[in-house]
Amino acid sequence: MVFNLQFFQVLSIIISMLAFCTAFWLYRWVEVQPSSNQRIAEISKLIRNGANTFLTKEYRTLSRFCLVAAAVILIFLPAPIWKGNIAANIIMAVSYLFGTVFSAIAGKIGISIATIANVKAAEASTKGIKQSFMSGFRGGAVMGMAVVSSSLLGVTLVLLLTNNTTALLGFSFGASSMALFAKAGGGIFTKTADISADLVGKVELGIPEDDPRNPAVIADNVGDNVGDVAGMGADLFDSNVASMAAALVMAVSLDGACKAAGQTANNAAMVFCYAAVGLLASMVGVMTARMKEGGDPTLALNTNTYVTTGLYGVLTAAATWAFGFSWRIWGASVIGLLVGVIIGLASDYFTDDKRPPVRAVAKACESGPAFTILSGISYGLMSTLPSMVGIGVSALAAYKLCYPMGGGSVEYAMFGISMAAVGMLSIVGMIISNDAYGPIVDNARGLVEMGDLGDKALEITDSLDSAGNTVKAVTKGFAIGAAGLTVIALLGAFMSEVNAAIDELNAVSAGAIMDKIAGFDVINPNVFFGLLIGAAIPALFSAMLMLGVDRNAQRMVSEIHRQFKEIPGLKEGKKGAVPEYDKCIEIATDGAIKELVPAGLMTIIATLLVGVVGGVQSIGGFITGNIVSGLLFALFMSNSGGLWDNTKKYIEAGNHGGKNSPAHKAGVVGDTVGDPFKDTAGPSINTQITVVSLVASLTATIFLTFNLFG
Template sequence: MREISDAIREGADGFFAVQYALIAKLAVALALVIYLTYSARALTKEQTEAGFTRQTFAVLTTIAFLLGAACSAASGYVGMWVSVRANVRVAGAARRGAREALQVALRAGGFAAIVVVASTVLGVSFLFTIFAYVYDVGRPNGASMHDMPLMLVGYGFGASFVALFAQLGGGIYTKAADVGADLVGKVEAGIPEDDPRNPAVIADLVGDNVGDCSARGADLFESIAAEVIRRVLYTGPRTTAAMILGGALAKKANIPDATGFILFPLVVHALDCVVSAAGIMSVGSSSSGGGASQHPYEVLKGGYRVALALSVVGFLIATRAMLYVESAPGAWFSFFVCGMIGTACAYAFVFIAQYYTDYAYPPVRVIAEASTTGHGTNIIAGVGVGLESTAAPVLVISVAIVSAYWVGQSAGLVDAQTSAPTGGLFGTAVATMGMLSTAAYVLTMDVFGPIADNAGGIVEMSDQPESVRDITDQLDSVGNTTKATTKGYAIGSAALASFLLFSAYMDEVQAFTGVPFQVVDIAIPEVFVAGLVGSMTVYLFTAYACTAVGRSAQEVVTEVRRQFAENPGIMTREVKPDYSRCVSIVAASALREMIKPGVLAVSAPVLVGVVFRCVGAATSQELLGAKAVAGMLMFATVSGILMALFLNTAGGAWDNAKKYIETGAHGGKGSDAHKAAVTGDTVGDPFKDTAGPSIHVLIKMLATITLVMAPMFLD
């Protein structure tokens, strides 16, 4: 077991070093573009009066971008570091019992998740503190608090940039190796999954770490960082500079001390680390309600309920302590209700994901039954389940957004100038905080999946008894469900807060031009066309990601077939396969293939803004570039949410349909139904582990890049 684990670790370390060296070069190049963009931008009146210069903003935003990128890369390393050490421990624990293996995998995932969340809080707090100290924020003749988010936007963009390329490269690596290994090993040669005779098996196991753990570590950091900044960043109506969301509300409602409103998001995530740790530790090796025979997913949900209950208590205390307003004594409770709406939304997502991806429920069994009539019917059923699965999450998100907005609007806070009710946007932001109040535990379940999958491979390659493999197979199946849960959860939180970004972007444009910009009119032909381009970008990005996996997998298939043909002794175990050859092929291909979709994601909003800015100048249409980018962002977000939900859920359902048949249903392993299910799983692999998670990052990066690059779109 240790020998196999060491080989996996060496492969993961090598790919990580080469991949992140390339990402670092791309990040430095983009940092130069950001610096030049901000060096040429105009400043608002308030910024000029505070003593800022263009160079100041250029340097601050560039440094923040590089720091965000570095922190995201470090989070990716934490994910990989944990997984390559935990896999063999989980495999060893599986020899002693299912519950112990589950506990080891869960705590390993918890370590990575809590480090990521804590790093996000520390990173944002560090920037906030340094910026405030150096520029005397809030003091006489010092900088305005309103300018603080400009630095944070660069931080979020850096995190998004690294996460996108990490997810693309890692996702292409893991699925190319997985697909290549399955197509030749399981379908053509008829050998089991993770069989040591398969030359691509080590590359497949390495991929679990660099694709699911390392890439997901960077992605998870970016997710939390982006959500914090989305709730922190806001530009209130009729203001002239970027403002902290809580500070904007406090100013409009004439609340003397806005400290609690400003720091509330960071406090919620700090509490998240505590309550999620308690939930993780509540999952014992042989206790915790139900005994050792309890289904693993129910055990994980038991820990989630503990974290959820504690988060409700912590949220109640935090809202009362930080959001109490003397002029509206009941406002804090309204915001607490908003948080509970978000918490209920999160819990709903857990059940929706389980229903569509766990083979205990009808959707996955429908796919398994369709496999009995062939490969084509399996694909049709899987696509149908994936498309259907988008409905329930959208309805839940819609109810949550509307409910949270109106509860926040009725909190009793009024605009000091207009006497109109205010607090709706902040209520929606608090709902997002409620949804993410147990994010660390949900992220724990995400990292749990690939660790369990890796452990199963080690068990298979080290010729452990079938009973041990049965344990790791069950944990792997649960991991497919937990990964689908986390991905849907992340998409839901992004959707819940997405329209805040529209307001942030439009008011930033208004701040630097002085021209009212509060409505995006899609009846303007150029804006509608830009929206279509935004939707097209999502589909084209998905195509690039999936075809990248296909091309890389073809190289693996060719190599595995070559080794089987030239060395027949591999099948009789007389000759050991050349694992390193497949590892190097997949690594080179993944690094090459990740560039095209990555460049598309970064360049598309910039090109749309610049092109339509020129069109606007030629046709005398004011702010056409900025309006076009807003339309693109709106359409791309909606298309991306639906596409990501479809890809993530369909892929997880196909995978577990295969797992269900492998339990003995419809003929079990080796049957025609099993072969059809393997085909479905192969199609679903790039959906759920490459394109789907990458679209999740794409949505947030499009939002942050429009905020950072806004000066390029202005007349």
Template structure:
């Protein structure tokens, strides 16, 4: 079989994923729902999510339009040099990346705002039907995102035959993901923090009490941040890992005159999607089963299926067992990092219990203990990424020049091979979180609330695991993109007859200059996003106070007193749109500044610093945020004094601090790292020829 056949097979499996997603969508849609109040509130959530997404996409379309024109003029080389067809292909690939990413987010919102209603009502019949409605709703997103990424990469490569065009496609996906994740994160945490501070802390009313004017905005935020945003994020990671692997595979195949490495990338990626389809189809839970165990066992089943199928393909098509080994190392390390994240965030484990106990002494101790455990949680994941990169490098090093870095890229492909299942688990979280809110607003009773609380707790735990997985995968992907950057520089250097890159010496002042600036960017980027949440939340808290003070009977629960939910949705939407662009632009402008001042050596240092600092901050913020959230839920379930106690108030404060950590800044950093890596690769020729030093 040649590479073309594997590309065709990849496209066929992508369409199978779309057909399966369509079946799951119809299954969820057919589940019974009859509660008028839930239907009304669900409609408000769906409308709010659509309104935000439409506004956000209009702003991002303008950004993408400007970026596409700049790419057309300057990339891969200035258009006036005569190779205008390459520039056109690059610009079209970029636009395709943004469109595919946007469609994935739109599909996620569409199903999530149906599945939340179905999961809430299904809880009346027990945990099993409610879990299945939530999980299969999330699986629609999983199948759509991975199917789109595999179809997009295969189609762009088939049409252009150019790996640099793939970097353009990946940059389109990454740039949209960066702003979608940042905008969705600012929206969701603005509403969540405001609702919690005024509702729970000041007034002592339940989390999803319909009296709270911010409660609908909070539920909308779960969808635009955790469904559309995370979907775009993992779409971007999956595309970037394949693009980096194919850039290096193409360079290696050009030297050997065969297409074995390109074939292997497509084969392994297609098998990953197939394994996820099988894993989702096999997922189940007993009548009194544990949702956390059901979600985790689905991941382990998918992992095992992938390992067996790729081993069979390696044997059948005579691929390299060393590269298969690198791929499996990445996959296993991804699972191990997930388990480490689970230990620090699961409400059955000691760290959560300790933070809940510390909350009895006041919010300062909640924050201090949460930060400490968050910092501790970084070590296992960083060791995992380091071991995966080193093992993949050493496994493939004996194969010859270029294969060591290609091994790292294949470890990233391996880690992201089961991303269809990972997204399914991740999207399940906000769906059941919404279902819990709908159950409370629809007065479905304590039994239903207990079931949805259990599902929501599992969703929080799994969300922490999937965020850790996504960050680790981004870590390996950007190390592979560093290899892709070197590959692009060396190709351009050979054409220009100048010296290429063999590595980056940190004693070199140019490399060190880039290293220090690159290390600072994730911290500044995080601060800008969290300050955006801070400013926006303060505006919303003022609006909630205004409504409680001016709408007669609202505070005491008069049935005729209806909050102005749309005002809070409007504040969250406008604030998020205003705040989402500056942080992303700052990261891109800093990359351009370092590249045009210090050249490719400085960019090597910049990317290295950005990767290390970004991974550390992203893991710390995601895990500490998940820890605070589950410590609050642990107290609310009756431990350490239960609801209304001093420990509960302290735990809510900790959760409020953790919200922008885990849902705004933390998961956005890995997209920021990917974006600057892709900008560096795309502009490598310009940095090589037009730097100040």
């Protein structure tokens, strides 16, 4: 039997369908877990309705943007429609819309299961930690399986139906643009509510985190779902699609070159095989995940990741041997996966409350919030080095390992980097499961407190929530590292698209009018111009998102003050005094919708302007500067934010004076600063870098033929 590309595409579809079946089984398992507390059911309904209302408004706004973007793509990409190839433009526009729809579905699935699993985990906490953990984890696993299976299925179908890698980039751009706005909007919503609830509740009034008297408490729980579940699902869907798209663009180009030379090649088949095996490994890892009663939830979550990692390594080695794939490419993918784990461990060191950095910042809290901020920023900056080194080493090792292929081919070496990104994201099903577990158990903790299920249940959900925060920092580090390798691969895909366009332009002229691009020289003023602008974009993007949180949170704090002042007996907790929760949800929703578009639109417009001014050389510099600066900002923000969050929780556990002590109030201030760092700007930068790279690749032909100084 010949194992050609179509065989592996069919295999990918089959494994995607199996993963969907696994997701459905897990959904039903969570759904049938017992829940009978009327108070929790009422609160959960408020959370679910708030999350669905926000998602509906957000998707309505984004659908208008996406339709306009699709119309622009139809007219101009991959080449202006008046040049005659109308079918290619239609395929590109449809692929883009296909990507946006798949990304939106990923977010909707996450919201649907998370707002069920939080209730099940909350009520299970009255019986023990094991059942509560399994409800939270399997709830997250529904999203993990659904997101990764839909990304693999989407990529496979687009390439199978169109046989066009440029259409694949259009699909990826659709996923990325939707993810960019969904992550930004969800991040602004969740941190608006979180900051407002903490500042008024904890700092001003000294009431518990999820006290039902606080008007912002339901909005805070809604935010966990729309930001950390729907937003992160769209983000990792985008990363997975982008890594596969970048690898396939180069793989198809390499396969075509080999075929022209009369040689056989299976690079594209290898991409599908490794991605399918990664999903299979994640399915096995999710279904075999367990935790003993009285066990450590952090250890259980990390063990699941390590088991899945080992399984992926073994299965891909077996596939490489069985199908005659390149062992060098296998080595590159394993390097990517191992470095992903190392980056996760580095994030864990700087954010786990059992490690020195968190405890040092907790000690600094005794001296006031200024020292909390100063020490947290310092450790956050320090945390970037191991991850940046890891990304750099993995890219260098993959490049050097694969360079001898094809007689010292730069394209093969860049393909090796793209496969390191595929390897790093190979177990993304497990990563998403761990990541979505965090907000589910965070919500469960709130439901336990608001439902008054007792101190034992609160202690269990506190333990689960702490594990969720620690593992979430690990998964964010993993996602940022994967984004780093993915966009390096996308830089290679950009070069492939530019060179293909140069071949086409040269073919229609009497002689070669342009030389192919082999790299970008920073001494070239066009490249340096793009480099500087690209490096500045993540800073501006982050500032715009955090200012959005700032403006929105100030409005919500004023609303909370109004309610405590005007609703009789609310502050004292008298019977019958009920906050107007919907007012805070409305403020968070309207503010997030208003603030989410400008930052994302700015990055796209900046990319186009740089290309028009300096051509493809400037765009190469722009992407490079954006990658380096963006990774640095993303790592710093995610790690420092996670560190401040766990510092606050460490103090709340009874250390350095415990709750309501001066150290605790300083810790809350640090967490307030860290919230938009780790949940709004930081994780959104990943997607911003991807969007920039995809826009550049899609518009490469335009920048070649139309620029001012290129």
